[in-house]
Amino acid sequence: MTTEAMRSVQEFILGRNPKLDRLDGDFDLIDSRAINSLAFVEFIFLLEELAGEPIDPEDLDLDDFRTLNAIEARFFTQKAA
Amino acid sequence: MVVRDIEPVVLDLDRLEQMAKSDYYNPYTAFDWPEAIEADRPWMSESLTTLAGTEMWDELTRDQQLALTRYEAINFFSLNIHGIRELLSEVVMRIHERAYAGVSEFLHHFIGEENEHMWLFAEFCLRYDGKLYPAQPRLAAGSMDHLSPPARELVVFARVLIFEEIVDHYNAYMATDETLPRIAREINRVHHQDESRHVAFGRMMFTGLLEQVARRDPAEIPVIAEYLEDYLQYSIATLYNPAAYRDAGIPDALNLRRRALEHPARRAAHDQVLKRTRRFLNRSGVSVGGSAA
Numbered sequence A: 001m002t003t004e005a006m007r008s009v010q011e012f013i014l015g016r017n018p019k020l021d022r023l024d025g026d027f028d029l030i031d032s033r034a035i036n037s038l039a040f041v042e043f044i045f046l047l048e049e050l051a052g053e054p055i056d057p058e059d060l061d062l063d064d065f066r067t068l069n070a071i072e073a074r075f076f077t078q079k080a081a
Numbered sequence B: 001m002v003v004r005d006i007e008p009v010v011l012d013l014d015r016l017e018q019m020a021k022s023d024y025y026n027p028y029t030a031f032d033w034p035e036a037i038e039a040d041r042p043w044m045s046e047s048l049t050t051l052a053g054t055e056m057w058d059e060l061t062r063d064q065q066l067a068l069t070r071y072e073a074i075n076f077f078s079l080n081i082h083g084i085r086e087l088l089s090e091v092v093m094r095i096h097e098r099a100y101a102g103v104s105e106f107l108h109h110f111i112g113e114e115n116e117h118m119w120l121f122a123e124f125c126l127r128y129d130g131k132l133y134p135a136q137p138r139l140a141a142g143s144m145d146h147l148s149p150p151a152r153e154l155v156v157f158a159r160v161l162i163f164e165e166i167v168d169h170y171n172a173y174m175a176t177d178e179t180l181p182r183i184a185r186e187i188n189r190v191h192h193q194d195e196s197r198h199v200a201f202g203r204m205m206f207t208g209l210l211e212q213v214a215r216r217d218p219a220e221i222p223v224i225a226e227y228l229e230d231y232l233q234y235s236i237a238t239l240y241n242p243a244a245y246r247d248a249g250i251p252d253a254l255n256l257r258r259r260a261l262e263h264p265a266r267r268a269a270h271d272q273v274l275k276r277t278r279r280f281l282n283r284s285g286v287s288v289g290g291s292a293a
């Protein structure tokens, strides 16, 4: 499930950034503008759907979204416990 | 803030300023707010809801359909409030910049009127639904930092214009939709009236600033066009709020939202909403996608 979800996350980002051909786990998605302000809302909805948990728009920590590694750790791992 | 490296914007705004004065009304006293509004009427025109024209609409019970019109009306007004608030703050920062001295008289009208619009929409939402939907999350990071000063100014005013034109498409229709409760119709009607001045002003600003960009570095125009196309799509997508689907008792809101956004009937509806704006941008020389060419 985790791998599949992370693949969807990657597809979303690569699909919107034709100039990128791969994404490293520590690549900064926000500073690089791979996810810009206009794509951010869609990205949040995608993560909510994949993780099956709501994300409160008024209580976001940007660092949870900054890299693929951070996203995986925040949304797709610790809940296994 | 100091807006550097842009030339003074000179526009003939006499007529719009006169109209702003003669059309002025006191929003705090101009409306007769009923205690409650009819739950058996749509609060937003059914044909303007985000599921209109799809099988997803047909599959809803009548109660769900009516609930969807109520929550999408609240969402539409909430988007107005947050959208205005954000764009207004950009305008407030600029009102007495030297480059905008020639338009500051009109900007005073604009700021005053937008503040009143925010109050009007919030009053409706709070009175009849007890809430606003929260603003969507945004990244503060400036994705425009790589552009020249006039290009950045152009983008600021272009976003105001696009936002106002999209909203106006909905207002203009609902202003005369007899199926709506009177108060909902009235709010749409007065907003449509005020926004016709803002849109006329916004188009003049856009043209003036675009000339400056074109003189300085025409290579920036396609970059701006790409951003504005994204902004058009983004603005449309904000109308599809999963929280409104959930409040209307419709399950699987995120999946529904995704399916609705991609639905051919909805794509055709988006083209209708954006048609006039796309035509204006394309004719100005800023080529945005135009399935609605």
Ligand SMILES: [Fe+2]
Pocket: B084, B113, B114, B117, B191, B195
């Ligand atoms: Fe307004």
Ligand SMILES: [Fe+2]
Pocket: B114, B164, B194, B195, B198
């Ligand atoms: Fe306006």
